[in-house]
Amino acid sequence: MTSPSRSPFPSSSYGQLAQAESGHWWFRVRNMVVLWALTKKVKPFNSLLEIGCGTGYVLEGISRAWPKIELYGSEYFEEGLEHARKRVPAAQFRQLDATLLDEIDRYDVVGAFDVIEHIEQDETVLRNLARAIRPGGSLVLTVPQHRWLWSQVDEYACHVRRYSRAELVAKVQQAGLQVSYTSSFVSLLVPLMWLSRKRTGKQHDPMSEFNIPRWLNSSLEAVMQFELLLLKTGVRFPVGGSLLLIATKP
Template identity: 45%
Template sequence: MKFCNHCNSQYDADDFICSKCSSAALVEDGIVIHAPEMAYVGGGFKTEAFENLAKLEEKNFWFRSRNQLIIWLMQRFLLKNQQGQSLGKYLEIGCGTGYVLKGVKTAFNNTDAFGSEIFLSGLEQAKGRLDDINLMQMDARAIPYQDEFDVVGAFDVLEHIKEDEKVISEVYRALKLGGFFIATVPQHHWLWSQVDDYACHQRRYEANELQDKMKVAGFKIVETTSFVSLLVPLMYISRSQKRDGRTEFNPSDELALNPVLNFILYTAMKLELGLIKLGIRFSIGGSRLVIGKKQ
């Protein structure tokens, strides 16, 4: 069902014209725009970074490894149809350049996938990657759906939003009963550095913070683990040097890595994924993944 954020009513329609108050979403270049006042400017992210991200993330060890972890856990917990490789109806909030969304659609080819992003500049990059996915501009604090999706994903999005608990409650409303919310966030405040400042992070989450907020919204936690755990010592040293000003900060340093170093770090992350597949769950790590189920 569609949900009107103007009059708080549900309605069933192919387009976004509320049957009760007649409010309508804009459409620009085939993209539905729900929050036009934030489509080009606003907090939470530096929009000029999207173009650089689109060029670098496919080769970067962290983005590749995170995708592999997300897809494996989706296959284990969220798959609706083993034979058809479908998640059902899937929404990704804050899809950015579409890197994760493309990976999900490739892995689960029969999924009815939707991608949302608050900035149109991100969606412009995503359109270049994706030709069979519905894209929309949307504020995650006002999701225009209710009881609609089987799975909602948010991958390193919540930390950019001050009202993260509002977003989690909106996701809960947008999911069908029994649907799943899968999210990743950066972890441990003691890893805070100029990288977080540049990325416009509101917070790094503590170990149980995200799952506690999801429980308050009504979710049952079905899986959680830290990741980027084997690399925490290196990460701590690197972030400490940036935080203390011992090395000059360059926002591309953690993306455009030396190929040899990138391969070594990717190998470490592959080992870590193997340990997670064996049932090991890490309490400490640069990031945290949580899956919640709508009860």
Template identity: 35%
Template sequence: MHDLKQDAGIQRVNSSVRHRDVEYPEDGFATLWAMQERHFWYRGRHRFLLHALDRYRLADVGTLSAVDLGGGVGGWVRYLADRRPGQYQPLALADSSRTALRMAGPMLPAGVERYQIDLMNLGWRDHWDVAFLLDVIEHLPDDREALRQARAALKPGGLLFVTTPALQQFWSYNDELAHHLRRYSRADFARLGEQAGLQLLDARYFMFLLSPLYWLARQGKGIEGMTEDEKMALMHKTHQVPPAPLNLPLTAIFAAETPLGHWLRFPWGTSVLGVFRR
């Protein structure tokens, strides 16, 4: 049994919360924990996202409230708190998995709130200035409802930042391993925003410079006929921090997309960022 002290401080907005393993298996959080601070992809995504957040934050608005919805073990919340201290208060991590929230507790800065939530029934109304859905909605059968719930949770004029895997042309065995249901285009974000009652302020692809390497690395592989144990073994093998001689140059290449990718629109990328306003 887990230590009950680990549950201290985890709040619920409503009582009807349940984690759906079919959308994101809880045994994947240990892998995520190991990758979120050092892996070149997370470093690059966080850097790209922070630049977008700074662009849309008004200089004179003071402190803003912010929540990371489906934020797993808290890598983005920790990154944001460390690099923009005091700008986002309260700052919260929200996830359906109590396991993820427990794991996040020791690495989150003091004062960060933790909520166990159901993305299909958040229960917040006009509550947050900023919300994030980072590589979450591609796991959900009803992505439109997730955006509607996020919209309701935002204050009028609030901002929602969404990242997802991009473009069906990049679909591979890895998407199946990661329980992705779809990949998204900029046009998909425009459609989703309209359906959810959100104004799309910006949509742009990223991880453009490394996209040829990404595509090549995922060719010629499949998981048809694999057992669940074999799939999990492959997941652990492919989802880990690369050796330093590889991770460091990949980090540098991905880092070059910020601010480059905000000055011009990459024609494609393996991920896409959307900025929405309520």
């Protein structure tokens, strides 16, 4: 999902993204992190809205884990929704600019997974999401972290920012929510991530992060599975390429 004030993610990329997600270490591991967070850090829920659902890859994983709940997805671009509807036919989808979301006390859980970093008016969106959550419900966010990791990859992805933990916590609290959990992830791979991004030049091929050797893809996923195991034992990483945040509505 992208703010209208930014150059949109190329519509042709949604097809490539839909094909790549299920086999790529990053998307597979992020789904594992999200599902673990929903299982262990959020109280039982009957309805969930994903803002900026893209091709529906995360919602597909959630639907398999909780087949009986009400699932909703919104996306700024119709091109993404075409794939999402096929992936999760039981969910209800709509095209939506998150800055215009006006529902009140509607969902048990609202999730936005690598979405709000694309939106100039992120504080407006967070207020909208907070309003849409039922009292006692939860917000689950993942965002790219650390400004010092900014690179051409972020520019291609139409990111407006990479967050610091303090910035995201403050904005979520200002939206009226109580932050209950935060942790970095993609932490063990930060040195490799930093080196890779510093070597990225102006002629960066945006699909190069998908077109990696199978052995490397498997190796990176194995490292991340070990990292997830540490998260499950209670480790909270202070540094990482991404940040997970969970908040509740009083």
